[in-house]
Amino acid sequence: MNDSSWRAPARGEYVGAWGPSDQGPAPAGPAHDAHQAEQTRPMPIVPPEEPMPTPPTPPQKKRAGRDLRAAIGVGAGLGAVIVASLFVWKAAFIGVIAVAVVVGLWELTSRLEERKEIKAPLVPLAVGGTAMIVAGYVRGAEGAWVAMALTTLAVLVWRMTEPPGGYLKDVTAGVFAAFYVPFLATFVAMMLAADDGVQRVITFLLLTVVSDTGAYAVGWRFGKRKLAPRISPGKTREGLGGAIVFAMAAGALCMEFLVRGGTWWQGLLLGLAVAASATLGDLGESMIKRDLGIKDMGTLLPGHGGIMDRLDSLLPTAPVVWLLLVVFVGAG
Secondary structure, three states: HHHHOOOOOOOOOOEEOOEEEEEEEEOOOOOHHHHHHHHHHOOOOOOOOOOOOOOOOOOOOOOOOHHHHHHHHHHHHHHHHHHHHHHHEEEEEEEHHHHHHHHHHHHHHHHHHHHHOOOOOOOHHHHHHHHHHHHHHHHHHHHHHHHHHHHHHHHHHHHOOOOOOOOHHHHHHHHHHHHOOOOOOOOHHHOOOOHHHHHHHHHHHHHHHHHHHHHHHHHHOOOOEEEEOOEEEEEEEEHHHHHHHHHHHHHHHHHOOOOOOOOOHOOOOOHHHHHHHHHHHHHHHHHHHHHHOOOOOOOOOOEOOOHOOOOOOOHHHHHHHHHHHHHHHHOO
């Protein structure tokens, strides 16, 4: 490339595709002028096409976070086992409680070891927990407290067989597990020990389930304001209101027609207390699961999670119902 290729073309000089031509000025004449006019003719302006309107996106339907069919099937199966054991033989229901307690303890201690490296001793917890259930049914609250004390002692001694590292956190978790699962479940056995124990247990189970169902149904349909977003983002204040209304209505019916000596206004108070305790129990276990970084305590029950995921609202509600029934209609 030489310097002439970078200079500006002289006036009248023909410029080809590869720069100024050395053949002299461009030819003049009508043909050339017409050709030049054709090349410089402006392109016609085409108006832009209007974009096609985008169809509005239909609102997404709220969906449950679990397999609803599996949850209903498993719930119906558990309900059948509970009802059959209650009406056929009371001792069979004590066995159902004991199995649920042992499986719940296994789930809780397994998650503690997996996520926090806390080794709460399962064997003394399982044996002591079963003893608590039986003692509560046979000897009442006094027997339950004695069994709880002996279970605590067994946890302390059992852990001594291992190295001392982590002893304090392991036995603390063991005592917590003993109180949280079997001791609270003992109040169900104490309800069953009354003369109308079957009716009392059915009232307890029915109100807890109705409270959970009311919270789910109303919260799913109308829930907007979060109840405790840092603990359980799915729970709403509207859902809590649904739990209260449903539980109070069911409580009035149960106390009027099911529990011996009960009245409808006592059922309203009982339902209100159940809605509060069931919600707090659910939030309490949600705190535990958030601390452990898990969604469910187990996978034993399709559509539900684990046994502990079903006991979360039942366990703290049991002593509340037992106490109020004793106050309202006596120990039986």
